[in-house]
Amino acid sequence: MDKPFKLIVIVIVAIIVVLSGIYVVEVYGYHPKIKEGVELTVNSNVTGLHFNKIVSLDPSVTATLYAIGAIKDVAGIYAYPGLWPGSNVTGNITEVSAYPNMNVEEILNLSPQAVISFSDYKQSQINELLNAGIDYIFLSSGANTTFHIIEKQDTFLGEITGNSKNATILNNWINSSLNDFQKNITVQNKTAMYAMCVYDGKTYTAGNNTFIASMMKYSHLINIANGSSFYQISNEVIVSKNISTLILGPSFNTTYLYGTPYNRTYAVVHDKYYMAFSYNIFAEPNFRNIYAIQWMISSVFNENVTIPPFPFHLNDSPEPGAVIGIENS
Numbered sequence: 001m002d003k004p005f006k007l008i009v010i011v012i013v014a015i016i017v018v019l020s021g022i023y024v025v026e027v028y029g030y031h032p033k034i035k036e037g038v039e040l041t042v043n044s045n046v047t048g049l050h051f052n053k054i055v056s057l058d059p060s061v062t063a064t065l066y067a068i069g070a071i072k073d074v075a076g077i078y079a080y081p082g083l084w085p086g087s088n089v090t091g092n093i094t095e096v097s098a099y100p101n102m103n104v105e106e107i108l109n110l111s112p113q114a115v116i117s118f119s120d121y122k123q124s125q126i127n128e129l130l131n132a133g134i135d136y137i138f139l140s141s142g143a144n145t146t147f148h149i150i151e152k153q154d155t156f157l158g159e160i161t162g163n164s165k166n167a168t169i170l171n172n173w174i175n176s177s178l179n180d181f182q183k184n185i186t187v188q189n190k191t192a193m194y195a196m197c198v199y200d201g202k203t204y205t206a207g208n209n210t211f212i213a214s215m216m217k218y219s220h221l222i223n224i225a226n227g228s229s230f231y232q233i234s235n236e237v238i239v240s241k242n243i244s245t246l247i248l249g250p251s252f253n254t255t256y257l258y259g260t261p262y263n264r265t266y267a268v269v270h271d272k273y274y275m276a277f278s279y280n281i282f283a284e285p286n287f288r289n290i291y292a293i294q295w296m297i298s299s300v301f302n303e304n305v306t307i308p309p310f311p312f313h314l315n316d317s318p319e320p321g322a323v324i325g326i327e328n329s
Contacts, residue, residue: 060284277322
């Protein structure tokens with residue numbers, strides 16, 4: 001075989017290989033040589049992993065990433081009004097659709113290394129990300145999400161972004177604050193319930209294994225809701241427990257307080273109910289829950305607890321307006 005003929009054969013083979021690859025991409029949606037992504041959780045071993053291009057579908061995670069100095073590694077976020085940090089921090093970050101339906105196409109257009117989520121999406125959508133070589137990280141905010149889990153998530157986020165030192169500092173601040181709530185207070189425990197909203201005649205509340213229940217514990221409130229995760233509690237239970245304190249979610253319609261079962265509770269009869277000041281702090285499990293505890297103790301017991309100053313100097317302060325000045329009032 002002479003050299004010109006060999007060259008022609010090589011060129012033809014190369015063309016066939018390229019066309020075959022294009023066919024695979026068109027038919028299957030990904031290139032077979034792309035390393036598939038993996039699914040990770042807070043318990044995964046992430047030694048050696050480092051992400052500097054993340055899509056955060058979890059506003060709680062976005063807030064933590066900002067706090068530990070990793071917001072520069074965020075390429076896309078799920079956002080809605082009232083979230084922290086504000087637009088002065090996230091304004092240049094692309095917003096993507098997420099809850100309740102993930103927009104995979106928007107995410108793929110950003111070519112991230114990892115997607116972090118708190119919601120349980122369809123496996124078919126997760127597979128699209130994995131097939132594109134994108135790691136999928138699920139950080140639960142439902143049942144069994146306590147401050148211990150929040151701190152594990154902080155450590156995890158610090159490890160994958162190279163900010164472990166700051167994550168440790170943040171967790172130390174959380175623990176110091178929780179210790180102050182436990183020791184530097186003279187109040188007595190009170191029975192309480194967190195009323196998120198009323199739907200179909202029943203109240204959605206936070207069970208004893210949720211991060212809100214954990215917040216109530218450190219606020220010296222005894223949660224009467226014994227169910228699991230966030231669930232609908234019966235009106236009969238609300239009446240029978242004769243709750244002494246009600247914490248109302250920001251979306252709770254207060255007109256329900258004038259009817260059964262609420263008008264039969266000690267909390268409503270004696271005006272011992274308090275509207276949560278911020279939707280995202282009471283819906284997003286992260287370090288800012290510390291401020292919610294501080295507010296609950298001040299509101300319910302009229303006792304102010306001093307906690308350590310926040311350890312990082314951020315352009316957008318994490319301390320909400322509702323608690324600024326509590327310690328000096």
